[in-house]
Amino acid sequence: MISATSVQQKYEDAAERFAKASRAIRGEDNPGLGNAVRLAAGIGVGIGLGLLFAPARGQDTRRAIAGSVQQFGDKVRKRVSPTVLALPLVS
Numbered sequence: 001m002i003s004a005t006s007v008q009q010k011y012e013d014a015a016e017r018f019a020k021a022s023r024a025i026r027g028e029d030n031p032g033l034g035n036a037v038r039l040a041a042g043i044g045v046g047i048g049l050g051l052l053f054a055p056a057r058g059q060d061t062r063r064a065i066a067g068s069v070q071q072f073g074d075k076v077r078k079r080v081s082p083t084v085l086a087l088p089l090v091s
Contacts, residue, residue, distance in 0.1 A: 026034075047065065054061045 050065075051061060056064070
């Protein structure tokens with residue numbers, strides 16, 4: 001026979017797993033990831049608006065954006081590389 005406490009415990013376990021999955025989907029378990037997504041969305045919107053209202057020719061604008069993206073990538077690589085190299089290897 002199934003006891004009421006057994007059923008209640010199974011319900012509570014399932015509810016907790018569901019809540020945890022829901023938080024993970026919304027990015028609440030990892031605030032850094034949520035912030036990164038918001039940052040990327042902001043950058044995308046900014047680039048889109050910049051392209052719409054840019055006073056320069058398309059080719060000049062694309063070159064400027066490519067240069068800015070290259071500089072940003074170089075900065076990220078410089079900051080991330082020492083961190084990645086310092087991580088222990090997992091075997």
